[in-house]
Amino acid sequence: MLSLLKALVNIDSGSYHKEGVDRVGRMLTNAFKQIGFKVAIFKQERYGDHLLFTHPHAFDPKILLVAHMDTVFPVGTAAVRPFQLIGTRAYGPGVIDMKGSLVSCLYAIKALVDAQSPAVKQVAIFMTSDEEIGAPSGREIIEKIGVGKKAVLVMEPARKDGSLVTARRGGGRYTLNVTGRAAHSGVEPEKGRSAIEELAHKIMKLHALSDYESGISVNVGVIEGGTAVNTVADRAKAKVDIRISRLEQAEPLDRDIRRICGTPDVDGTTIELKGGITRPPMERNAQTVALFQLIQQVASTIGLELTETATGGSSDASFTSALGIPTIDGMGPVGGFPHSEKEYLRVDTMQERTLLLAKVIERLSE
Numbered sequence: 562m563l564s565l566l567k568a569l570v571n572i573d574s575g576s577y578h579k580e581g582v583d584r585v586g587r588m589l590t591n592a593f594k595q596i597g598f599k600v601a602i603f604k605q606e607r608y609g610d611h612l613l614f615t616h617p618h619a620f621d622p623k624i625l626l627v628a629h630m631d632t633v634f635p636v637g638t639a640a641v642r643p644f645q646l647i648g649t650r651a652y653g654p655g656v657i658d659m660k661g662s663l664v665s666c667l668y669a670i671k672a673l674v675d676a677q678s679p680a681v682k683q684v685a686i687f688m689t690s691d692e693e694i695g696a697p698s699g700r701e702i703i704e705k706i707g708v709g710k711k712a713v714l715v716m717e718p719a720r721k722d723g724s725l726v727t728a729r730r731g732g733g734r735y736t737l738n739v740t741g742r743a744a745h746s747g748v749e750p751e752k753g754r755s756a757i758e759e760l761a762h763k764i765m766k767l768h769a770l771s772d773y774e775s776g777i778s779v780n781v782g783v784i785e786g787g788t789a790v791n792t793v794a795d796r797a798k799a800k801v802d803i804r805i806s807r808l809e810q811a812e813p814l815d816r817d818i819r820r821i822c823g824t825p826d827v828d829g830t831t832i833e834l835k836g837g838i839t840r841p842p843m844e845r846n847a848q849t850v851a852l853f854q855l856i857q858q859v860a861s862t863i864g865l866e867l868t869e870t871a872t873g874g875s876s877d878a879s880f881t882s883a884l885g886i887p888t889i890d891g892m893g894p895v896g897g898f899p900h901s902e903k904e905y906l907r908v909d910t911m912q913e914r915t916l917l918l919a920k921v922i923e924r925l926s927e
Contacts, residue, residue: 569660570644570653576631576694582609585630596674609690616682623711624684629692650905657896657906662716669918683926695839707881715878715890721897726890728871731842735801738833743795753793754829757786760797762826776806811838840875841883848887
């Protein structure tokens, strides 16, 4: 498992690096074929190809594993910061989010194949290429494949304390492009219309939409604008991240954002707004709780005590959960600090979480 993990981590596979993601995909395709599984390839032009692995004799499998092959790291990261084993931890770009989970998927299925378990015909494994950027090409396929499933197990890593995820916030991204009128700030400033001033008004109003007690947050995280310090800015730009905790919050929040950006505060400026809600929230409901309790029972048979948690981050789990399909997230190994240079995977959890995954698939296939 560690040998495969090392090989995968040492391949740059950022979301926009199609060549790298497809290299990861080919490596996994070869590995799944060696254990007798077949692959359906969903070709993509801009992003890496999505892959669906099933047993050759599977007919409408009722269990779906969802994992992603892309990372957030730019090309060249693996060369600078390759896979390392230090004590009981493995390090490297994407090691926990989520190349460790890709290995876990393969070896859980391999264990079932080796045991000649009939459960192998009841499970499908879908690996996407664009989860880290909101699944622009993967979402539709996930939702289509998910329909009619008994359970969806999403392979994001378990939390640092080993907890599984039963709730996630939804979210979206917006971009504001403000156009003003340039003028010399010393000679004739009155002739200018500042795009930066207009953007400042919008930032204040957008941030005021946050309601932390209700689980709504609006954050303008990136701004840029202007051309010179002595010139009234004729352009400005902002990128906005929004998070919601309940699906019912999505439409009103989107409406408020469009209302705010629809009317300029500075006469003579205009605003172009792009984007929207990209992921619904994964809400903790009766179906989620029932699935978690089943997994908890299975875990107890191998000496694991599982807890559940909610997280503010998004994942592909939101798509199937929002469709009413029982979904649990965090089925991968345990680690921490994803998306950073300190990202790590606890090696001792590779075997236990892979065994748990295999036994959960068996239980669900009964």
